Amino acid sequence: MALLGANGAGKTTILRILAGLIKPSAGTVSVLGLDIIHDVQQIRRCVGFVGHQSYLYEELTVSENLLFFARMYTVPHAQERVHELVRRVGLERRAHERIGALSRGQVQRVALSRALLHAPHLLLLDEPDTGLDREGSELIDALLAEHIALGGSILFTTHLLERVLQQSDRIVILGSGRVLYNRETAGLDYDELQRAYGEVAN
Amino acid sequence: MRIFFLHVIAILWKDIRYELRSKQTWLGMGMFALLVLVIFNFTFDLRVDNVSAVAPGVLWIAFIFASLLGLGRTLAAEREQNSMDRLLLCPVDRKAIYLAKLLGNLLFIGVVEIVALPIYTLLFNVPLPAALLLIVLLGTLGIATIGTLFSVMAAATHARELLLPILVFPVIVPVVISVVRATQQLMVPTVNEPPWIGLLIAFDVIFLSVSMFTFQYVIEE
Numbered sequence: 001m002a003l004l005g006a007n008g009a010g011k012t013t014i015l016r017i018l019a020g021l022i023k024p025s026a027g028t029v030s031v032l033g034l035d036i037i038h039d040v041q042q043i044r045r046c047v048g049f050v051g052h053q054s055y056l057y058e059e060l061t062v063s064e065n066l067l068f069f070a071r072m073y074t075v076p077h078a079q080e081r082v083h084e085l086v087r088r089v090g091l092e093r094r095a096h097e098r099i100g101a102l103s104r105g106q107v108q109r110v111a112l113s114r115a116l117l118h119a120p121h122l123l124l125l126d127e128p129d130t131g132l133d134r135e136g137s138e139l140i141d142a143l144l145a146e147h148i149a150l151g152g153s154i155l156f157t158t159h160l161l162e163r164v165l166q167q168s169d170r171i172v173i174l175g176s177g178r179v180l181y182n183r184e185t186a187g188l189d190y191d192e193l194q195r196a197y198g199e200v201a202n
Numbered sequence: 203m204r205i206f207f208l209h210v211i212a213i214l215w216k217d218i219r220y221e222l223r224s225k226q227t228w229l230g231m232g233m234f235a236l237l238v239l240v241i242f243n244f245t246f247d248l249r250v251d252n253v254s255a256v257a258p259g260v261l262w263i264a265f266i267f268a269s270l271l272g273l274g275r276t277l278a279a280e281r282e283q284n285s286m287d288r289l290l291l292c293p294v295d296r297k298a299i300y301l302a303k304l305l306g307n308l309l310f311i312g313v314v315e316i317v318a319l320p321i322y323t324l325l326f327n328v329p330l331p332a333a334l335l336l337i338v339l340l341g342t343l344g345i346a347t348i349g350t351l352f353s354v355m356a357a358a359t360h361a362r363e364l365l366l367p368i369l370v371f372p373v374i375v376p377v378v379i380s381v382v383r384a385t386q387q388l389m390v391p392t393v394n395e396p397p398w399i400g401l402l403i404a405f406d407v408i409f410l411s412v413s414m415f416t417f418q419y420v421i422e423e
Contacts, residue, residue: 019291020290020291021287021290021291023422041293041295042293044291044292044293045293049291051287053287055287055288055291056288057216057220057288059219059220059223059224060216060219060220060223064216064219068212068216069292071208071209071212072209072212072213072289072292072293072294073292073293074205074208098223
């Protein structure tokens with residue numbers, strides 16, 4: 001599902017609430033049938049989050065970061081899982097380099113690996129293609145396709161309407177924290193989406 | 203319970219690695235503690251009859267200020283990128299985060315104290331009895347329990363270096379009085395003194411319980 005909206009519409013806030021990082025000020029939130037207030041630890045186990053920040057430690061290496069988070073999520077066979085993900089995102093040669101020494105795109109790949117470590121049911125991605133080159137973008141698309149093929153779900157925000165049409169089966173447009181537009185992607189073309197986005201978001 | 207302690211060890215190990223790479227906290231704290239000891243040594247007119255009145259206070263001023271310097275740094279490092287979210291995202295008991303941070307702070311402060319204590323005994327010409335090590339351990343625990351809790355609050359603000367001492371000092375006054383008086387007692391034993399070490403243990407237990415309980419609310423707000 002794609003979440004669209006102008007800056008300040010509330011996209012990032014919704015993702016942060018769903019990731020269990022902040023509490024909703026009103027209303028109820030349910031993730032995978034679990035209540036965000038009472039079952040937040042269980043939700044954190046089932047959710048992977050990639051935000052604007054990498055949520056990685058700059059002084060630690062790629063492997064050390066992933067191994068640390070694997071332990072935090074109590075991932076079985078953590079070393080093997082880390083090795084597998086590092087290889088999968090094409091950073092085998094840089095596995096022992098500090099995060100601070102990597103480019104923005106490489107950091108984004110590690111951030112996605114971190115979010116995938118515990119094989120979450122739901123991936124929350126806040127503009128996941130930020131800083132990625134074409135190759136990185138394709139790699140992330142492939143990883144996300146694998147995640148969906150394995151039965152996972154993705155909720156992502158983006159400003160790229162092409163990506164929305166290609167990768168989502170439902171579109172929600174937010175404005176001032178409210179759902180202003182909600183429909184399935186099937187049967188929607190680029191011009192129609194652009195028109196709807198322009199009308200609703202502005 | 204096993205997972206709880208695995209999380210504690212993982213966070214502690216990460217913090218130690220991080221510190222060994224950046225070397226910011228240990229070096230800063232160590233230099234600060236040594237400078238305080240040296241400056242006070244030059245400032246005061248130390249004679250055999252007044253050293254016991256001055257030396258315990260100087261020792262604890264050095265340790266407390268150096269501790270606050272380190273406490274501010276360890277959580278500030280976690281707040282890099284303006285958030286604690288890296289840890290909060292994980293399904294980890296918040297008490298495990300607190301315990302790991304507390305153990306990390308105790309370790310960082312402890313290393314500085316181990317280096318500073320022999321220098322203190324040399325500069326002030328005072329003995330280093332084994333009981334002093336116990337007092338230092340209990341005093342450091344009292345400072346670190348409250349300091350770890352408040353450093354999370356202070357790290358969320360822009361003025362954390364200013365705010366941390368303002369928050370911590372009033373609360374640790376009972377610990378400071380106890381450690382200074384207990385240290386004095388070691389140098390010049392007097393009668394009718396309260397059981398300072400017993401009081402220190404009581405303060406530590408209270409501070410640890412309260413901090414452990416309130417940490418999860420502080421860190422998530």
